[in-house]
Amino acid sequence: MxxxxxxxxxxxxxxxxxxxxxxxxxxxxxxxxxxxxxxxxxxxxxxxxxxxxxxxxxxxxxxxxxxxxxxxxATCSKTGGTAGGFAAIDALTGEEVSGPLQNGVRINDREGRGQPLALISRDGKVVGIARxxxxxxxxxxxxxxxxxxxxxxxxxxxxxxxxxxxxxxxxxxxxxxxxxxxxxxxxxxxxxxxxxxxVYDMGSRGIHGQAPTTAFKGLGEGVWRMMDDTNPDGKVYAMTNVRPNDMDDPNVMFGWTMSAQPGVIEPPNNDYTIVGVAAAKIAKELTKNWHPRIKPLFDQMNESEAAFWKITCSxxxxxxxxxxxxxxxxxxxxxxxxxxxxxxxxxxxxxxxxxxxxxxxxxxxxxxxxxxxxxxxxxxxxxxxxxxxxxxxxxxxxxxxxxxxxxx
Missing domain, CATH: 3.50.50.60 (FAD/NAD(P)-binding domain)
Incomplete structure (x- = not known):
């Protein structure tokens, strides 16, 4: 230039x-x-x-x-798989939530009042990239x-x-x-x-982490949203994008993101900048009863990379x-x-x-x-x-x- x-x-x-x-x-x-x-x-x-x-x-x-x-x-992943690349799963049973799709989101799983962006963007695939x-x-x-x-x-x-x-x-x-x-x-x-x-603090907190790709084999290719509505403190959600390559290589990591209703995830001293074991411990506790198809994502996480995040909105x-x-x-x-x-x-x-x-x-x-x-x-x-x-x-x-x- x-x-x-x-x-x-x-x-x-x-x-x-x-x-x-x-x-x-x-x-x-x-x-x-x-x-x-x-x-x-x-x-x-x-x-x-x-x-x-x-x-x-x-x-x-x-x-x-x-x-x-x-x-x-070329750097972006293009994920296909179940439901055109997106599916919702009951975290306790490991079963996919039934129901018709609208813009890539199952209608009976949307819950929100707003209309979501379509997840499927090009060539019938969900396109993603790490920040x-x-x-x-x-x-x-x-x-x-x-x-x-x-x-x-x-x-x-x-x-x-x-x-x-x-x-x-x-x-x-x-x-x-x-x-x-x-x-x-x-x-x-x-x-x-x-x-x-x-910008308002909505009170909800999340955790993001990663695990070896071999931990994701029970899910297979797709963008997966997991929900547990049995937690007495409020609903817990997790989201992950399982790309089609590297599924057998334990040296490659895939990420996941967890979120929950206010009060469910509470970082120590409300310090959401904490990274590591404190966040990993909470994620493992919240998923201890989840189905074996999903649980390895959290049991096998790289604890040092687990981090809290805050849900905010204008x-x-x-x-x-x-x-x-x-x-x-x-x-x-x-x-x-x-x-x-x-x-x-x-x-x-x-x-x-x-x-x-x-x-x-x-x-x-x-x-x-x-x-x-x-x-x-x-x-x-x-x-x-x-x-x-x-x-x-x-x-x-x-x-x-x-x-x-x-x-x-």
Missing amino acids: SLNARKPILISGAGICALLFAQTLRRASIPFIIFERDSSISFRAQGYRLRLSEEGLSAIESALGPEAWPKFW GEMRKLFMEGCEPFVQWSHQVTSYELTPSGVRAVFADGSKSVEGEMLVGGEGISSKIAKQLSQGKIK SPIGVPEWPNEPRVTLIGDAVHGMTPAGGNGANTAVRDSALLGRLLAEAGGYADGVTAAYEKEMKVYATEQVKASYGMASGSFGATIDENTPTV
Whole structure:
């Protein structure tokens, strides 16, 4: 990439949607700088596996272009198997839950009020990729433009641009525009929206972990959702994507994600950043009565990799309105945090990246009206997905957002 004479686009955060957005700028030869609070890309665990919808895949394909897309597509898993790639299982009996399918989800197992995204996205398969793999692919070519250990806490407008302000009080070079893509804790989101963007803690906690692929042989290929409604404290769910390859290799790991209704999973001291044995112990206890077809996923887990996570969501009414600031805007979880239900969050975030990147590329860089046009379109589809995500989560987890729900 040859940097031109224009001031750079400043990007806060080096997560998935921020890096994909940077790729759109790189392809258009628009200069940019990424500021990331972590010290490196491997600073912390990258979370669970993502299922990509057709909308998400199309956004990524358009953002990466014909040069980088084939490598990304080759890295993705394409899972077929039972029920076109998706099936629900009773965790205690090991039997598949009967009932017709709608958009890849069994109607009598949906429970949520929102409408889920279709899990089957291309060629009759469920397409997935690990967050860590996705982030590394989106980082390729952007490395020289990332400034690590730089946490953006606010911004200040200048007569001809904007500067990011860091946690230590120092400031960035002047940029033409600032894009907040640093997730649900975004300080830029709070400043830009004047506090209107809020993310709520729904009270539910989850655990994600991994086990050797040989532990998954009882399930076989497919995307599986397991449910146990016999726990006296509330329902427990688990989800896993069993790809067709490597099933006989104990050195290859597959991941799983567990979630539950509020009060079922309680990290020690409510510290959901804990990684390791504490999380593994709870997962094993919750699944001790599960069917032998499923139980090996938890009995044989790599205990050191088990980690807690928090279920949060933006306001269920969707993305709020705020006065447009031409020089500053938001993408991804910074503007519309979602629950894991339906896989809406990441798919909506990459749509943001592709849309804003396309508008800037068409304008040749920053131009008046770009952020307004982006926000007008983004708020429509993102609000729809926040509502769907919240509806499914409140139905499944029994967690709701009201005036007493704490924010994060």
